[in-house]
Structure formats: structure tokens, C-alpha cells
Amino acid sequence: MITHMSHSTLFVLDQDKAYDFYVNKLGFNVHTDATMPYGFRWLTVTAPGAPDFEIVLMPILHESMKKSPEMPDGIEQEAIDAIKLALEKGVMGCGVFNTPDCRATYEELTTKGVQFRGEPKEQFYGIEAVMYDGCGNWFSVTQPKEM
Numbered sequence: 001m002i003t004h005m006s007h008s009t010l011f012v013l014d015q016d017k018a019y020d021f022y023v024n025k026l027g028f029n030v031h032t033d034a035t036m037p038y039g040f041r042w043l044t045v046t047a048p049g050a051p052d053f054e055i056v057l058m059p060i061l062h063e064s065m066k067k068s069p070e071m072p073d074g075i076e077q078e079a080i081d082a083i084k085l086a087l088e089k090g091v092m093g094c095g096v097f098n099t100p101d102c103r104a105t106y107e108e109l110t111t112k113g114v115q116f117r118g119e120p121k122e123q124f125y126g127i128e129a130v131m132y133d134g135c136g137n138w139f140s141v142t143q144p145k146e147m
Contacts, residue, residue: 004052005053006052006053006054007044007053007054007055007056008053008054008055008056008095009055009056009058010055010056010057010058010092010094010133010135010137011058011059011060011083011087011092011136011137012057012058012059012060012087012133012135012136012137013059013060013084013087013088013135013136014059014135015041015043015057015059017134017135018043018057018133018135019033019043019045019057021114021133021134021135022045022055022057022133023045024112025109025112025113025114026047026097026109026114027048028045028046028047028048028055029045029046029047029048029051030043030044030045031044031045031046031051031054032044032054040059041059042056043056043057043058044056044057045057047097057135060080060083060084060087086136087135087136087137088136089136090132090136090137090138091136091138092136092137092138093137093138093139094137094138094139095139095140096139096140096141096142097131097139097140097141097142098142098143098144099141099142099143100143101143102120102126102127102128102129102141102142102143103120103127103143105129105141105143106119106120106129106141109131109141114131114132115131115132115134116129116130116131116132116141117129117130117131117132117138118130120141120143123142124145125142125144125145126142126143126144126145127142127143127145128140128141128142128143129141
């Protein structure tokens with residue numbers, strides 16, 4: 001029986017830049033930062049309110065990772081290039097981060113240099129602002145509407 005999801009992967013172009021964004025700007029905690037035997041960095045972070053859910057900040061597949069026994073055979077360069085292109089264009093939509101006060105969070109993160117598509121707006125599900133991580137991904141930062 002599956003009880004919950006423990007990890008989710010975000011592909012990033014630059015792990016150091018992703019570390020800076022998620023840890024220094026968003027205030028996430030580093031859970032794991034280790035070099036794997038086959039040469040790539042395993043970097044996971046957790047949101048302060050969700051310590052049991054790790055976000056893997058994964059670099060796009062490169063040659064050293066293809067040597068890993070966990071990687072499937074026959075990974076095509078075309079697929080790797082497609083992910084890289086989507087990240088470079090900043091169009092990897094990845095999820096929703098909840099906040100108790102979207103407008104205050106928007107102001108706080110804007111002063112830290114975080115880029116948003118625009119100011120927070122009322123939506124049918126709550127107040128939302130769309131944020132970019134500078135690594136190719138975007139997120140909804142949402143203050144859910146009380147039911």
C-alpha cells in the first residue's frame with residue numbers, strides 16, 4: 001500500500017543557482033547534498049512546513065549520470081535536449097506553493113529578487129501570484145480560499 005509521496009524532481013540548469021533560490025530566497029531547508037558514486041550531485045530541499053516531502057533539484061541528464069545502474073537504458077539525447085530547451089525558455093510549470101498570505105509573501109520575495117509574472121490576483125481558488133525560480137521552472141504561489 002502506498003501511503004504518501006516522499007520526493008518529487010525538478011530539473012534545473014544549474015544546481016548552485018537552484019540552491020541559492022530555494023534555500024537563500026525561499027527559505028527551504030537542505031535535506032541532502034551529496035555526490036553520488038557515478039559523479040552527480042544529489043541535492044534535495046524541503047519547505048519549512050513540509051519536512052517529509054523532498055524536492056530533488058536535478059541537473060539535466062549528462063554522461064556521468066548515464067553510468068548509473070538506476071538510469072534506464074537507451075535514454076535519447078533528443079529527450080534530454082527537449083527538457084533543456086523547455087528549461088532555457090522558462091516554461092516548465094511545476095506546481096503550487098501554498099502560503100497563508102500571498103500578498104505579504106509576494107512583497108517579501110520581490111525584495112529578495114524573486115521574479116513574478118505579475119502582482120497577486122484574486123482567483124476562484126484564492127489569491128495567486130506566479131513565480132519563476134530562475135532555473136527554468138514556474139510556480140503558483142497561492143493563498144487558498146477558505147472553504
